[in-house]
Amino acid sequence: MNFNIPLNNSKLPLTKIIPKWSITTYYRGIIIRENPSKGSYETSDRLKSGFSTIFSSSSVNNQCQTMRIMNLVKSLEEADIDTYVMTREPNIFYYAGTIGEGFLIVSSESDPVLIVTMRDLSIAQDQAIGFEVRSYTGQTMMDEVTSVLRELRPKAIGFDELSLKHYRDLGENLGDVELVEKHELVWEMRKVKDPKEQEMMREAGRLSDIGMEAIRNRIKDGIREHEIAAEASHAMMKEGAEDHAFPFIVASGPRSAYPHAGVSDRKIRRGDFVKIDMGASYRGYRSDNY
Numbered sequence: 001m002n003f004n005i006p007l008n009n010s011k012l013p014l015t016k017i018i019p020k021w022s023i024t025t026y027y028r029g030i031i032i033r034e035n036p037s038k039g040s041y042e043t044s045d046r047l048k049s050g051f052s053t054i055f056s057s058s059s060v061n062n063q064c065q066t067m068r069i070m071n072l073v074k075s076l077e078e079a080d081i082d083t084y085v086m087t088r089e090p091n092i093f094y095y096a097g098t099i100g101e102g103f104l105i106v107s108s109e110s111d112p113v114l115i116v117t118m119r120d121l122s123i124a125q126d127q128a129i130g131f132e133v134r135s136y137t138g139q140t141m142m143d144e145v146t147s148v149l150r151e152l153r154p155k156a157i158g159f160d161e162l163s164l165k166h167y168r169d170l171g172e173n174l175g176d177v178e179l180v181e182k183h184e185l186v187w188e189m190r191k192v193k194d195p196k197e198q199e200m201m202r203e204a205g206r207l208s209d210i211g212m213e214a215i216r217n218r219i220k221d222g223i224r225e226h227e228i229a230a231e232a233s234h235a236m237m238k239e240g241a242e243d244h245a246f247p248f249i250v251a252s253g254p255r256s257a258y259p260h261a262g263v264s265d266r267k268i269r270r271g272d273f274v275k276i277d278m279g280a281s282y283r284g285y286r287s288d289n290y
Helices: 063-078 089-096 118-127 141-152 164-174 183-190 195-218 225-238 253-257
Strands: 002-004 025-027 030-035 040-043 083-086 102-107 110-117 132-136 156-159 178-181 249-252 273-277 280-282
Touching (some): 063 089, 063 102, 083 141, 141 164, 164 178, 195 280, 253 273
Parallel strands (some): 083 156, 110 132, 156 178
Antiparallel strands (some): 030 040, 083 102, 102 110, 249 273
16 A cells, blocks of 8 residues: 555555355364254265264364365375375464474374474464374474374375475485375365455454554654554554564655565655555464555
8 A cells, every 4th residue: 555645534445355155064084964854963974094983063173174184185095195294384274273383294094193393282282173293302303203104104295395304304214105295285275265264364354454544544744664563563463463464564755665665763754655565464364455
């Protein structure tokens, strides 16, 4: 969003609202549908032997993550991949619902295994419902990952992203197992947003609009760029934003020519061109107002 001072009284456009859709319920590998005639829940016959089969209607938690895991397992079967390893934090968040670095290992032969640092162990156990959560230290990380993969005995392992060192380590530790880069399996799922994601995206957009509106109401001759950024940050986080989507840009006068100017202590003057680029982060989803 670009401003010239003075501002008129017109309001900034708000984020377009996307209609809500319905969602199917899954629980730990079991597709569940309500049977109104019986007043109960039934399961589909598409069960994986490695997934837990004991559940009750009151324990249907983490539905979105479970549905995503099931869809990924189906994609793995179609691609002739036994097991999938994730290291990218956005992908781990998408499937496990927890934020932090680590490894997520998905296979049709067992419940998903999430391997995280010791400092993230408690929050991962609280958030990654239905996942086996293990921890590692800097010295034991690849030992733990290798141990899980050996238990699964895969012939082909897909992955989203591995460092060269980790790729070599797994190759040496697992012998004849084929390692296949398959980031598109995850991306094909992630690019289609489910109703819960749409809800989070709408909220991130709403919070970003609140920050931009705070700038509109506060901007004036003599105010500094960092003061404007602080106003937006305060307004967004007061209303529920968890973080900035990215480092704010408030660039006035000659600084507005810089694509990524950041924020400075420059005083904004009447007649300046002011470039604003900001966004809000809400439950892992981010918005961008310009």
